[in-house]
Amino acid sequence: MSESSPTLHLSSGPHIASGRSTAQIMWMVNLSLVPALLWAWAVFGPVVLAIAVSSILGCVVAEAAACKIAKTAMTVFDGSAVCSGLLLAYTLPPGMPIWMPFIGGMLAMFFTKGMFGGLGYNIFNVALVGRAMMMATFPVEMTTRWVAPHLGAAGVDTISAATALAQIKLGGEAALAKLLAAAGDGVWFDYFVGMRAGSIGEVSAVMILLGAAFLLWKGIIKLYIPISVLAGVALLAPFSLSPGLYMLSGGIWLGAFFMATDYVTSPITPKGQIIFGLGIGLLTGIIRNWGGYPEGICYAIMLMNILTPALNDWFRPKRLTADGVPS
Amino acid sequence: MSFFSWGKAALPTFSRGGIHPDEHKELTEDLPIEAFTPTTVSLPVSQSLGAPAEPSVVKAAKVKRGDVIATVPGGVSLHAPVSGIIKNVQTGPHAALVYDTVITIQAKAAEDEPEFAEEAGWQDLPIAQMLERIRDGGVVGLGGATFPTYRKLMLPKGAKVDTLVINGSECEPYLTCDYRLMLEESDKVVLGSWLIAKIIGVANCVIGVEDNKQPAAEKMRQTIAALGLEKLEPKVRMSVVVTQTRYPQGSEKQLVQSLTGRLVPKGGLPLSVGVVVQNVATAYACLEAVRNRKPVLERVLTVSGLGIKTPKNLRVPIGTSVEDIVAHCGGYSADTVKILTGGPMMGRTIADLDIAVTKGTSGLLFLTAAETSLDGYQACISCGACVDACPMGLEPNRVSQYMEAGRPLETERFGVKECFECGCCSYSCPAKRPLVQFMQVAKATYRRHERKSK
Ligand code: SF4
Ligand code: SF4
Numbered sequence: 176m177s178e179s180s181p182t183l184h185l186s187s188g189p190h191i192a193s194g195r196s197t198a199q200i201m202w203m204v205n206l207s208l209v210p211a212l213l214w215a216w217a218v219f220g221p222v223v224l225a226i227a228v229s230s231i232l233g234c235v236v237a238e239a240a241a242c243k244i245a246k247t248a249m250t251v252f253d254g255s256a257v258c259s260g261l262l263l264a265y266t267l268p269p270g271m272p273i274w275m276p277f278i279g280g281m282l283a284m285f286f287t288k289g290m291f292g293g294l295g296y297n298i299f300n301v302a303l304v305g306r307a308m309m310m311a312t313f314p315v316e317m318t319t320r321w322v323a324p325h326l327g328a329a330g331v332d333t334i335s336a337a338t339a340l341a342q343i344k345l346g347g348e349a350a351l352a353k354l355l356a357a358a359g360d361g362v363w364f365d366y367f368v369g370m371r372a373g374s375i376g377e378v379s380a381v382m383i384l385l386g387a388a389f390l391l392w393k394g395i396i397k398l399y400i401p402i403s404v405l406a407g408v409a410l411l412a413p414f415s416l417s418p419g420l421y422m423l424s425g426g427i428w429l430g431a432f433f434m435a436t437d438y439v440t441s442p443i444t445p446k447g448q449i450i451f452g453l454g455i456g457l458l459t460g461i462i463r464n465w466g467g468y469p470e471g472i473c474y475a476i477m478l479m480n481i482l483t484p485a486l487n488d489w490f491r492p493k494r495l496t497a498d499g500v501p502s
Numbered sequence: 503m504s505f506f507s508w509g510k511a512a513l514p515t516f517s518r519g520g521i522h523p524d525e526h527k528e529l530t531e532d533l534p535i536e537a538f539t540p541t542t543v544s545l546p547v548s549q550s551l552g553a554p555a556e557p558s559v560v561k562a563a564k565v566k567r568g569d570v571i572a573t574v575p576g577g578v579s580l581h582a583p584v585s586g587i588i589k590n591v592q593t594g595p596h597a598a599l600v601y602d603t604v605i606t607i608q609a610k611a612a613e614d615e616p617e618f619a620e621e622a623g624w625q626d627l628p629i630a631q632m633l634e635r636i637r638d639g640g641v642v643g644l645g646g647a648t649f650p651t652y653r654k655l656m657l658p659k660g661a662k663v664d665t666l667v668i669n670g671s672e673c674e675p676y677l678t679c680d681y682r683l684m685l686e687e688s689d690k691v692v693l694g695s696w697l698i699a700k701i702i703g704v705a706n707c708v709i710g711v712e713d714n715k716q717p718a719a720e721k722m723r724q725t726i727a728a729l730g731l732e733k734l735e736p737k738v739r740m741s742v743v744v745t746q747t748r749y750p751q752g753s754e755k756q757l758v759q760s761l762t763g764r765l766v767p768k769g770g771l772p773l774s775v776g777v778v779v780q781n782v783a784t785a786y787a788c789l790e791a792v793r794n795r796k797p798v799l800e801r802v803l804t805v806s807g808l809g810i811k812t813p814k815n816l817r818v819p820i821g822t823s824v825e826d827i828v829a830h831c832g833g834y835s836a837d838t839v840k841i842l843t844g845g846p847m848m849g850r851t852i853a854d855l856d857i858a859v860t861k862g863t864s865g866l867l868f869l870t871a872a873e874t875s876l877d878g879y880q881a882c883i884s885c886g887a888c889v890d891a892c893p894m895g896l897e898p899n900r901v902s903q904y905m906e907a908g909r910p911l912e913t914e915r916f917g918v919k920e921c922f923e924c925g926c927c928s929y930s931c932p933a934k935r936p937l938v939q940f941m942q943v944a945k946a947t948y949r950r951h952e953r954k955s956k
Pocket of ligand 2: 881882883884886887888898899902930931932933934935937
């Protein structure tokens with residue numbers, strides 16, 4: 176005791192730290208995603224779990240390989256690869272062959288994150304790149320393997336042909352009328368709660384909001400990005416055939432709260448985040464209304480990801496000076 | 503400021519950033535200040551910012567408590583904190599400078615120990631003489647800055663100052679020495695504050711105390727009412743303002759904003775917005791120097807942390823070694839991983855127990871692995887926590903990225919030169935990045951570069 180012990184550490188301050196760690200944040204995000212997965216299980220059956228596991232495995236294997244190749248510290252346990260895998264799975268149709276997400280996850284992780292130097296250095300949201308790559312590689316499976324919900328009425332009749340937005344995109348007003356007629360009066364409720372055809376994680380706005388509320392409560396995300404994404408989408412909703420369906424489907428909620436808020440690929444200051452979110456919302460609307468895809472938030476987010484470094488340069492934090500202008 | 507505090511009358515605080523770490527003040531806040539005098543003291547001669555000091559005593563000389571033992575040209579002197587024999591004048595360790603000339607005194611009571619009794623009529627001394635006594639008393643900023651106080655109080659010609667801010671924030675976790683001083687010596691702190699207000703010629707003095715030290719604020723208020731300051735000339739309006747408990751409330755710029763609403767301009771001093779800031783312990787020391795002609799011979803410090811057997815608030819002679827304090831406090835446990843001088847946010851680690859208490863030592867902390875972080879760091883995930891926490895509105899994340907990329911001389915625009923190393927950024931970083939260290943290295947690179955290009 177009390178003799179100069181050999182274990183004394185020397186370092187500069189501060190000597191205390193907040194309890195937050197990167198791994199803790201990532202695992203909390205994963206936790207917040209669980210309700211949506213459980214809901215998808217109830218609606219589409221256990222196959223969604225297999226897809227999620229396949230996608231997660233793909234991401235984890237690629238991350239481990241990238242760490243080995245680059246000879247850096249093994250980071251697969253920090254939860255971020257699992258997070259990317261989960262998010263990727265959430266963008267996929269529940270009827271897809273279960274080996275495909277594994278390939279998609281692996282490619283996305285390796286090319287988006289591994290090649291750029293790992294967590295913190297990627298420019299694009301990993302899950303979204305995965306989805307885009309899968310759209311290019313497996314176009315048929317990505318757009319046709321929908322599963323009719325086991326719960327509720329919406330889409331029962333439309334079986335697994337396509338999501339509502341895709342049907343409307345192809346068939347116009349006639350398709351919309353048919354769809355609404357088939358779904359009956361409960362259509363808005365079914366869409367909000369998530370009893371309809373759609374991608375695994377995006378069917379239920381309620382479950383996504385539940386997860387998001389947890390992240391807000393824990394101070395992990397802020398509202399600037401999600402609110403401005405939703406506002407941007409809403410601004411262009413009147414140009415669509417069915418503004419209600421437009422707001423409630425197509426992954427907007429998942430994108431706004433979980434994809435666009437990814438720390439690494441989004442700006443830091445409130446102003447930057449608001450411009451970023453509005454940009455995503457407006458681009459989503461432009462793609463949907465006048466572009467070739469029925470959905471579009473995936474590409475909108477990736478486009479804005481490119482702008483993130485510039486937004487960080489344009490919108491700097493306010494300094495503690497009278498004018499607040501950075502040097 | 504948060505969503506949930508809407509509607510509640512918020513206590514004053516600074517406008518941007520800041521953190522609220524676990525306070526750990528409960529370890530020592532209820533322990534009265536205890537005096538402890540070791541048998542030998544070793545004083546590094548450099549005890550204040552500025553020119554190096556020169557010893558003015560030689561080995562084997564006899565000194566009396568309060569004698570000058572080292573001088574600084576244009577600075578403040580160092581005094582023998584105890585009577586005794588000079589045992590040694592040689593190179594030895596210094597907490598901040600690594601090495602310094604160290605004067606060691608073997609304590610031995612003199613027959614005629616000086617009493618430092620109160621001098622009548624001290625209130626009416628000419629200002630110049632008051633300043634002289636503060637200088638000769640070796641008073642420096644005891645909050646840790648150790649800038650010679652008389653220099654800060656000698657206002658430049660034409661300076662317009664209307665407010666004195668007395669800093670009783672003690673925003674560093676663990677530390678309770680200023681709190682105890684306000685509780686136990688409130689009359690001296692209040693009189694000292696009045697004295698400083700008189701010296702700089704202001705009629706308004708605000709004492710800032712954080713919300714977690716309500717008893718001290720209450721005690722200071724009672725003392726102001728009880729002392730009958732209105733009988734003193736000039737009249738100074740004294741008030742105690744309770745601020746939010748938020749680190750770094752005790753930093754000058756932040757405290758000035760919290761208490762007066764004024765923003766100190768970039769690179770400027772509080773003086774430029776009409777404010778002078780002094781710490782409560784410094785006010786106390788000024789009073790003793792002027793009223794009792796007692797130089798700074800001792801200081802109150804907090805010995806705390808889960809590693810030390812019995813935490814204490816101690817009053818020790820300057821030059822008391824960490825080793826003697828450890829022995830007096832029952833030793834430290836084997837799971838202590840860091841020993842610090844100062845608080846856990848801005849304090850320094852020490853490697854050896856032969857380091858001595860200097861005028862700027864406000865605490866001695868023995869931290870176990872459970873209290874401190876020894877983790878390695880990871881890549882920045884751009885979460886923005888550091889930017890949100892920075893009270894100056896700087897971008898430590900960008901600085902750290904540029905430093906890692908080997909581009910230190912491109913970091914000025916991210917605020918490197920405005921950083922005062924409070925540590926809020928590193929504290930908040932989930933990737934545990936040593937952001938303050940990156941800031942320090944960037945600053946040092948600029949200094950070297952600017953010297954070279956001159
Ligand atoms: S240490 Fe510097 S950069 Fe970090 S929070 Fe404090 S002032 Fe800001
Ligand atoms: S807190 Fe750390 S991880 Fe977050 S932006 Fe700052 S440096 Fe990067």
